[in-house]
Amino acid sequence: DAGITQSPRHKVTETGTPVTLRCHQTENHRYMYWYRQDPGHGLRLIHYSYGVKDTDKGEVSDGYSVSRSKTEDFLLTLESATSSQTSVYFCAISRTLGAGNTIYFGEGSWLTVV
Amino acid sequence: AQSVTQPDIHITVSEGASLELRCNYSYGATPYLFWYVQSPGQGLQLLLKYFSGDTLVQGIKGFEAEFKRSQSSFNLRKPSVHWSDAAEYFCAARQEAGNMLTFGGGTRLMVKP
Numbered sequence: 001d002a003g004i005t006q007s008p009r010h011k012v013t014e015t016g017t018p019v020t021l022r023c024h025q026t027e028n029h030r031y032m033y034w035y036r037q038d039p040g041h042g043l044r045l046i047h048y049s050y051g052v053k054d055t056d057k058g059e060v061s062d063g064y065s066v067s068r069s070k071t072e073d074f075l076l077t078l079e080s081a082t083s084s085q086t087s088v089y090f091c092a093i094s095r096t097l098g099a100g101n102t103i104y105f106g107e108g109s110w111l112t113v114v
Numbered sequence: 115a116q117s118v119t120q121p122d123i124h125i126t127v128s129e130g131a132s133l134e135l136r137c138n139y140s141y142g143a144t145p146y147l148f149w150y151v152q153s154p155g156q157g158l159q160l161l162l163k164y165f166s167g168d169t170l171v172q173g174i175k176g177f178e179a180e181f182k183r184s185q186s187s188f189n190l191r192k193p194s195v196h197w198s199d200a201a202e203y204f205c206a207a208r209q210e211a212g213n214m215l216t217f218g219g220g221t222r223l224m225v226k227p
Contacts, residue, residue, distance in 0.1 A: 031213050042217030094213050100165045103215050105158040
C-alpha cells in the first residue's frame, strides 16, 4: 500500500466541462506524478511535481494543468474536457528504497468524456 | 529518444507452462528497470526492479527478470504460470539520476486452463 488515494475513482463528464482529479498521499513524499493509460501506449506522464508549488510538464501535458498547494495533495485539471481525454488516470509517488527511488501507483481514476 | 519496447501485445500460455515476457530499452546509459503488473480495474503493482549488481533479480509472486546489457533487454520470467497471473504486464525504465518512468506499451497475458 503506497498510501495514495485518488478521487473520484469514476467520472463521466460532458465535452467542454472542467474536471479536477485529486491525488492524496499520506507519506509526505516529495515527488508526485500524474499518468494517463491508453491501450497500446502503456502509461504516459502528464505532469509531475517535485515539491509544493513546483511542477513540470511531462510527455502529454497539452490540455492539462496541475497544482500542488500542499505536500499531500496533487490536483490534475482538465480545463475543458475533450473526448480524447477519455482515459484512466493514475497518480503516483516516488519512494526511496535502498539504492534508488521506486514509483508506486494509486488505484486509478476512470474518466469518460461524452 | 529514450524508449521502452514490449514486442508482444498479447501472449497466451497454458497453466503450469513457463513464461517469458520481453522488454527492450533504448537509453544512452543503462537505466534502472522495472516490471509492473496490472490486474483488470486495478492499479499497477511493482513486481521487481533492477538498479545494479546481480543481473538476475527476484520479485514477488515467483517472478524473476534478467538484465542483459548486450541485448538491451530485461525479460520477465516465471517457471510455472498460475491462472491468477492473467493480467497486463508493463516494463518501465528511468535514468539513474532521474525521477520519471518511461513505460512500454504493455503485454496482456492470458492463461489457458
